[in-house]
Amino acid sequence: MTTTHIAGPSLDAVLRERTRTRLRPRYEGANICTWIGFKHVNYLVEEAVLEHLRAGGLAPGGLYERYGLGVDLVDLDTRILHAFHVDDVVLAEVTAIDPVGGELVFSVVLHVDGDEPVRAATARVRVVLRQDSDNAPEVPPELRPVTTAAIRRAERVSTAAPGGNEFHWRWRIPYFYCHFTERLQMSGYLRLMEEAVDLFLEQRGISIRTLLDEQDWIPVVPRSRVTILDEVRMEQEVDLVFTVENVFKGLTYDARLDWYVQDQGERRHVAVGRITHGYALIENRRDWRLVEFDERMLGALSASPAGAGAARGRGRTAAGEPRE
Template identity: 40%
Template sequence: MSQVRDAAVAALLDNPTTARIRPVFEGNNISYAIGFKHINYVAEAAVLNHFRAAGWPVGALYKRLGLGFEVVEIRSRLGALLDVDDEAEAVVTPATKEGANEFTFKVAQYVQRDGERVKCADSTVRVALRIDGHIAAQEDYPAGLEPFAVARLGDGERRELAATPRPYGLLNEGRGVFGGDPVLDELIGEENAFGWRWRVPYFYCHFNERVQMSGFLRIMEEAEDLFLAERGLAIKEVLDTRNWIPVVTQSQLRLLGETRMEEELYTVYTIENIFKSLLYTARMDCYVVRDGALVKTATGTITHGYLTEHAPNQWSMATLDESAIEALSTPKRVTA
C-alpha cells in the first residue's frame, strides 16, 4: 500500500510472522486427532500473535483506540490430521489488497511427521476493527489504520418475513427448537435442510454484545451434530455400530452482520451435494428477526466425510452406504 503508514501498521500489512501454537486439549474428541473447530482456532491464534508481533495486541487496540478485533471470515482447507500432541508451526502471510477495509492473512499450519515438515491446514483469515460504542479512544489512530476501523460489521441480508415468530420462552430453555417453528418452516421450505432456533449465550460473544467467529464455529459444529441426530446418524451410535466418525476437509464462515448477545438465532443447515459416496457439503445460514424482517447475519459451508479406524490408531476414509446416503438426502418434516 502506497500511503504513509505507522511502522506497526506497516508491519501488520507487510511482514510475515511465525508462531508455534499447540491446539487446545478440548479439541481432542476422537482418538488422538484435533477437530476442525480447533484447527480454525489455531489459525485465529496465529493472527492474534501477528498483531502482537506488530505492536498492536488486541487488548491495546481496545483500551487505547476503542477498536474490537473481529475475525469476519475464515476459510480453511484441511490436509493432514493435527495430533493432540503437535506443536503447529503457523505461518501468517499478509495479503490485504489496496483500498480494502479488512485485513487479509494467509495462514499455513505445518507439523513434523517422521522428520518431514507436513502442511496440515491452509486458511484465509479476514479481520475488521469494530469501533466500540462502550468506550472512547484514548489516542488517535496510527497512520494507515483508519481504513480498517468500521462502525459495524455489516447490516446483514434482509428479507421479508411472512410467518409470525413464536415467543421463545425462558433463558434456560435448553437447546432450543428443532421443528414445528413457523419461521424455520418458512426458511426451510422444500429444501433438504434442518432448522434450529436457539438463544445465543453470552459465552459465545465478546466485547459486551456480539457473537464472535469462534462462537459461529461452535454453532456450525452443533448444527451438524443436531442434524445428524435428526437424520438417524447420531455420532455416538454411528461410531459404535459402523466405526465411523465425521471428518471435515474444508470449512468457510463469513459474518454478514452482527448477532447480539442473547438474540434468538435461526440456523438453517442445508445439504448441498453428496460427492461419490465419500463427502457431502452443507451450507449453514444464520438469521435473526429484527423489526419484523429476517436478517441473515452469518453464512458458511462445510465439507464432511467419515473416517473409519481400520487398525488401532490407523484411519482411512469410509464409503457412505445406501442407508447413510438416503438419510442425508431425505429431509424430515415437522410443521407448525
C-alpha cells in the same frame, strides 16, 4: 508458544512482514481418540493471526483498551489437508495480503512439526477493527482504513435459496459465545456450526454415537468456511438453517448453514457457513481411512424425513419453545 517479533507497533509491518508461531492444539479438541476436530484447527488459525498482530504491535487487548477497537475475524476459510493430533506441535506461518474493502486479509499455513514437517492446513482470513460505539477515543490515522463503526457485510454473499433438504434450529446466544462485551465472535459461529451438524445427523438417524457404535465411522472435515455478514448481540435468538446441497461421488457432502435474527420486525441474514464432510473408519487409536458412503448414509443425506423442521435434544425448537 514462540513467535517471531517485529520491532515496534506498525500496521505497515503487519501488512508486509511474515510471522512464524509455534502452537499446540487444545486438549478440548481431541473428542475422538487423539484427533483434533475442525473447530479447533480453526482456533489454531485464529491464534496464529492474533499472534501476527501482536508481533506487529497491534495486540488485540491493547487496541481495545486504548482505542476501543475490537479485532473481529469476519471471514475464515480453512482447508484441512492432514490430521492433527493432540500432542502435535504446529508451525503456523502468517502472511498478509493487501487489504480489501477496508479489511485486513491474511494467508495462514499450518504445518505439523517433526523430522519432516507436514503441510496440514491452509486458510484465508479477513479481519476488521470494529470501533466501540460508546465513548470511543480517536483512532490513529494509520488504522482508520481498516476500522469500521459496525460490521455490515451482507452484500458479500447471495441470499440463501429455499430448499427441501433443510434442518432448522433456534438458539439464544449466551455471553460465553461473545466478545468485546456484546458481539457473537467467530469461535461462537464455529461452535454453532459444529452443533448444527451434530443435531442434523441425530435427526436423520445417523448420529455420531450411532455410527461409532455400529460401524466405527467418524466424520472428517476437509473444508469449512464462516462468513459474518452482520452483527449478532448477546442474548439475541438466532435461527439456523442447515442445508445439504450436494453429495460428491459418495465420498463427501457439502452443506450450507445460514444464520438469521429477528430485529425490530426485520429478519436479518447475519452469517453464512459452508462445510464439507467425509467419513473415516477407525482402524486403531491413531489411524483411520476414508470410506465410501453406504446406502443408509446416502439415504439420510438426501431425504427430508418427517419432523425435519424441529431439532431435538438441546437449545430451542424451531418454534422457540424450550425443550425438555
